[in-house]
Amino acid sequence: IHGIATPAKPMGDYSTNQITRGFLDGYQTMDLLAALYFGIVISANIRAQQVDDESQVQKETAYAGLGTGVLLIVIYGALSYVGVVSGAIATINPAKDTGATVLTNLTSSLFGTFGTAFLGIVFVIACLNVCTGLICTCATYFHTRFQTVAGRTLSYRTWQIIFTVFSFIVSNAGLSAIIKVSVPVLSALYPIAIVLVLLALTHKKLGARFPRVYFWTVLLVGIASFATCISSLAAVFGGSIGWLDAALAMLPLQQYQLGWVMPAIIGFAIGIADAPRR
Known part of the structure; x- marks a missing residue:
């Protein structure tokens, strides 16, 4: 919307072989790994709606996947544009900066402190439900498979605390x-x-x-x-x-x-x- 006359040249890993680099960096989204899991969840919910025909279940799951794919193309297209123009707004150090730095610099430059605070709120909302789901899922799995460790019984709540504390420590790296x-x-x-x-x-x-x-x-x-x-x-x-x-x-x-x-x-x-x- 604001427009950049001369975008900065690609730097760091993106100075050459941009398509290959983008493909590899796409691993970090974990979309495909998540899709293998969510495909099971979606198909299970479709069956819960009394849809018993396997071909129909596959078709409905495919519709959900196509819809998700279109939305992801739009979102990543927008983020790609943000990456192109951000280098001309604020200098990026490809050796240590990440996409989070790019977004923070961009929102700070265009919207000031309010933009940075708003971006932080967006990240909290986006990540909190994912973190909660992962902690609960991991705790459920380990409580089911490892109810006793070194002769001591570990409850579901204990596993939750372990994963929460571990994640908190790692996040500070x-x-x-x-x-x-x-x-x-x-x-x-x-x-x-x-x-x-x-x-x-x-x-x-x-x-x-x-x-x-x-x-x-x-x-x-x-x-x-x-x-x-x-x-x-x-x-x-x-x-x-x-x-x-x-x-x-x-x-x-x-x-x-x-x-x-x-x-x-x-x-x-x-x-x-x-x-x-x-």
Whole structure:
């Protein structure tokens, strides 16, 4: 709305290969990981409305997914525009600043203290329900699976307190530090989620005929992505694993952190070849 005549040039990780960088940074949204869970929740709620036909459940769930996808495109499109214009309004240090810094600088420059306070309220509202849900979900799971630890009974409330205190301590490390540690972990989980979604979307044509493609594709992708995770975590903490780095460097596209693509293709081919004979 305010308009910027000359946007700042891309900096840091976005100075080159912007599409690949944006794809990888999309891991941080955890949208795909959440979709695997919310898809189950949505389909369960549809069945609760007395919809028993499986094809109808899939269709209604797909409608919900398409609606969500359209809204996310609009939201991320707006945030992308904010990122383009913000560099011309306030200087960004790509080595340590995050998207939160970009939004804070932008709102402070355009709306002053009120804008910053309003942005803080938005984050509190957006994150509070997510934090509450995660703490309750984790506490429920651990209370169900680990009711006794070291001979002591831990109640649901105790697990809630443990996760709340732990999260509070970790949050004070700062967003930049949290992202540095979490990105390698997400890089291990996301490739597996991606191939599972792709295989599920093509299940009738491929997965149903060649059921072993699931096992082999996920296995090889998991090995590659978790090896990359270990290598990245070592680098985050100032170390390195020479032989592992050398092995990963042999994977095509590894320089773009997409080394899992070739193992996925190989696993897919092995799964087809490993199909049971009729």
